[in-house]
Structure formats: C-alpha cells, structure tokens
Amino acid sequence: MKRISEAIQQSIAVKQTILSDAGILNAIGDIADACTQSLCNGNKIMFCGNGGSAADAQHLAAELSGRFYFDRKPIAAEALTVNTSFLTAVANDYSFNEVYARLVEGSGKEGDVLVGLSTSGNSENVIRAFQAAHLKGIITVGLIGESGGKLASLSDFIIKVPSSDTPRIQEAHILIGHIICEIVERNLFPK
DSSP states (O other): HHHHHHHHHHHHHHHHHTTOOOHHHHHHHHHHHHHHHHHHHTEEEEEEOTHHHHHHHHHHHHHHHSSSSSSSOOOOOOEETHHHHHHHHHHHTTOOOGGGHHHHHHHHEEEEEEEEEEEESSSHHHHHHHHHHHHHHHHEEEEEETOOOOOOHOSSEEESSOOOHHHHHHHHHHHHHHHHHHHHHHHSOEE
C-alpha cells in the first residue's frame, strides 16, 4: 500500500509543478494554437515516439482523427508508429534510426506539425525526424523530460516535464496531449 500511495503522490507532485509553471502553461496554449493554425491551413499533425511514447503518439493521434469530447469531422492527425511493414523494412534496410525521418521526408509537407515524445529527449529516430522536418518547413513540438536532451534544441516548441522518472513523464505527456487535443477540437469546432 505504501508504494501505491507514493506513486500517486509523485504523479500529483509533477502535475502540481506543471500547474504552477506559467511557462509550461503558456507553451501548451502556444502548441495548441500552432496545431490549430496548421490544420486550418490544410496541414496535418504527426506524432512519433518509442515504447510507451509510441503508444501515447497513437493515443493522441486517435483523439484528433477519431473524436475526443464530441462528434465532429475527423482532424488530420496520424501516428508515424503504426505501419509495421514500413517500420521493419526501413529498420532492416537502413536503420531503426531512420524510420520516422523517412516517413517525414515522404509524406510531410511545409506547415505540418510533428510532435515527438521522448522522456530522455535523446531518441535518435525522433531526433532524425525533427532534422528532416526542419528541412521541409515542418513545425516541431518536443514533449520531453526535464533533462531536455538533444530534442530541446531541435524543437520549435518544447515542454520539459519537470521530472526524471519515466512513468511520471509519460503520465504528464498524456495529460498535456489531452489538453492540446481539447483546445484544438474546440478551436476547430466551436459550439
């Protein structure tokens, strides 16, 4: 029981720190606005990550492309993690480090948004995707942990979750992602 309570308290503490950080709150709003503008211009939102962050990428893309709070038209959003034939072919023929960059090069266009989730900020395949995105004029959003890693300097927008604990960072990423999805949905489909 003690460990259960500690884990919940740690999660609450990270979220409380986020709540009291005006810089993070403003960044969430700025990212939602950038995503909204991109979508209004006929562009799309792409998500990528590894492991639990890959699952979060798929989760957030589904919130936009499916539905979130209410029924509405689908929003152009996709997770770069879902085509296993592509991922395994590129990993085999090139390198796992190239899987997202090749997708960005192949289907990304200027004005799109690429959201990279990485607790360390050092996931090489996400880094290379951001490098490819910059060459195409794609807006990059890094959701990372407090260390920042290499993604910090490659991100047009950055949110560093104030933690070094992977599960707590991932819990905050999904919270932040849900808030962004909610704002984007409301911006595009005002009631």
